Amino acid sequence: MNQMTIKESCLLSGGQGLHSGLKTQLAFHPAPADHGIIFYRRDQNVKIPATWQYARSSPLCTTLEEAGVKLNTVEHLLSVCSGMGIDNLLIELAADEVPIYDGSGWVFYEKFSQVGLAELEGAKKALRVLKPIQWSQGEIQIAATPSEETNFTFSIDFEHDQIGRQEFQFHFTPANYAEQIVRAKTFCREEDIPKMRAACLIKGGSEKNAIILGKQGGFQNIENLTWLNEPNLHKILDQIGDFFLADNLRILGNFFSHRSGHASHLAFLKYLLQERTDAWEIVTLN
Numbered sequence: 001m002n003q004m005t006i007k008e009s010c011l012l013s014g015g016q017g018l019h020s021g022l023k024t025q026l027a028f029h030p031a032p033a034d035h036g037i038i039f040y041r042r043d044q045n046v047k048i049p050a051t052w053q054y055a056r057s058s059p060l061c062t063t064l065e066e067a068g069v070k071l072n073t074v075e076h077l078l079s080v081c082s083g084m085g086i087d088n089l090l091i092e093l094a095a096d097e098v099p100i101y102d103g104s105g106w107v108f109y110e111k112f113s114q115v116g117l118a119e120l121e122g123a124k125k126a127l128r129v130l131k132p133i134q135w136s137q138g139e140i141q142i143a144a145t146p147s148e149e150t151n152f153t154f155s156i157d158f159e160h161d162q163i164g165r166q167e168f169q170f171h172f173t174p175a176n177y178a179e180q181i182v183r184a185k186t187f188c189r190e191e192d193i194p195k196m197r198a199a200c201l202i203k204g205g206s207e208k209n210a211i212i213l214g215k216q217g218g219f220q221n222i223e224n225l226t227w228l229n230e231p232n233l234h235k236i237l238d239q240i241g242d243f244f245l246a247d248n249l250r251i252l253g254n255f256f257s258h259r260s261g262h263a264s265h266l267a268f269l270k271y272l273l274q275e276r277t278d279a280w281e282i283v284t285l286n
């Protein structure tokens with residue numbers, strides 16, 4: 001199996017940052033094998049690779065930082081790259097945040113599908129889990145076991161009538177990602193909205209780009225919901241994006257996560273890649 005990029009450069013307009021509210025255009029450019037996914041902040045003339053060494057945990061999103069220049073909310077776009085098998089891409093923008101669009105990965109997926117993918121000279125690589133790994137922090141747990149495939153089992157536990165405790169098992173393939181994950185929108189709790197607004201966050205947030213879990217149970221904007229378990233599906237979308245920070249490699253293994261989020265995904269990745277070098281190897285995919 002060879003590495004992939006997009007067939008030609010393309011633009012995506014009309015997006016707005018979830019937290020900053022600023023309108024931004026994205027330009028995507030094909031990139032050669034072993035380039036990886038790299039963001040270019042044109043306004044700062046700084047390139048930031050989308051890998052764990054540059055990642056910072058933020059409360060509500062995944063942030064990359066290089067030489068004091070930050071880029072927020074990269075996770076949905078990275079998730080789509082991973083989900084579609086895009087290994088190499090240069091992403092240009094002049095803002096500190098990737099636009100949120102409808103709160104899912106759909107707009108990126110649609111754009112890359114329209115422009116088409118191109119195969120490169122260069123074998124596709126993967127990080128293969130060799131030994132069981134367990135990581136926890138309070139109630140948050142992430143574990144992995146060896147596999148020749150990639151499977152995510154994700155459980156959440158929210159004090160909310162429609163959510164409560166849920167578990168979803170996802171067998172990762174590009175077709176399954178397109179069918180089950182890419183359209184899952186982000187979500188928030190109604191009671192958190194005033195706090196986030198007071199902290200000058202979610203300026204670009206609306207009932208159009210997030211599912212709002214109502215204070216009294218139920219959904220504030222049920223017309224926006226595609227699946228009843230959409231928040232859990234979105235957590236898997238986020239995890240796939242965050243795990244792609246592992247040098248933009250596909251990870252082969254079975255993953256079990258309970259109540260994890262961006263900060264714990266990054267902490268787990270750092271534990272795996274820095275402290276458990278005995279527990280994985282890099283392989284080429286046939």
Ligand SMILES: [Zn+2]
Binds near residue numbers: 075076186238
């Ligand atoms: Zn998300």
